[in-house]
Amino acid sequence: MMMQRLGRWKGLGIAGVGVALLVGGCRTTPVSAETPGVVIRHADGSTEITREVVFAQSRLTRWLRVRELRRQNTGHGLLAPGITVQSTYGGTLRFEYRFCWFDAAGREVAADTDSWKPVTLRRGESKALDSVAPTPEVTAFQLILRVP
Template identity: 25%
Template sequence: MKRMTTLSGAALLTAALAALTGCVETAGTTVTTDHMTGSSLVMEDSTRLRDQIQMLKVNYDEVNGLKRVHITLQSSKHRRLRLNYRIAWFDANGMEVDAATKTYRNLILEGRDTVTVTGLANSPACVTSKLRVRDLEAAD
């Protein structure tokens, strides 16, 4: 009977740890830029990332008829941050253009440092860009 109690206790502990591991917040910070109006919107879905990085400015221009966006991020922490980011492009109807080719990239941001990430649209039909940033540990 004692062995049965020990086994059921171990199973309960394993289930509890698995449930806690599944509660990692994978949402991140999203910066949406409308290249027609020039407006930018910051959505911070992760409370942890909201306290770690800030969006300082958004600039955009055109290169050979394709839109390009430059988004400057700043770390508000004194330690190194390991992040993933992805810049997605959308057409006038709000549909993502060529989503399969846009993967997340690694970004290491030193403490209190500032970095500018740049994305180039792959079609002249792109009118809006969206930067998604997520914590590297949460993405694994």
């Protein structure tokens, strides 16, 4: 009986550490198979699953819909992603986002260059969350969304 209690506490501790790491910001490795996928419902009716968008709190998955994900490059060879989100929350939704950048080896690039940006949306409103990679070495990104 005592071993079962210890096992439960150990499991809760491991889960707590995982949540703390996710809420804390970006990682040192790019999106992996452990990152839950987010469904994108495009205007044309098609859907896509991506691991480039991460909701730090599960309640945000009920309040925000990802409507579009754009992966493009600038004329200077910089990755310039854009994600359009739409609020499904019944009132005024306040959240923050930031982009994390990764090189071809999966290492985070310029970790301190992108700060949390606040957003306020009312039910049904959409917003494009756009950014440009800090260097041409960036080949991948991750967008983190959280409630402050």
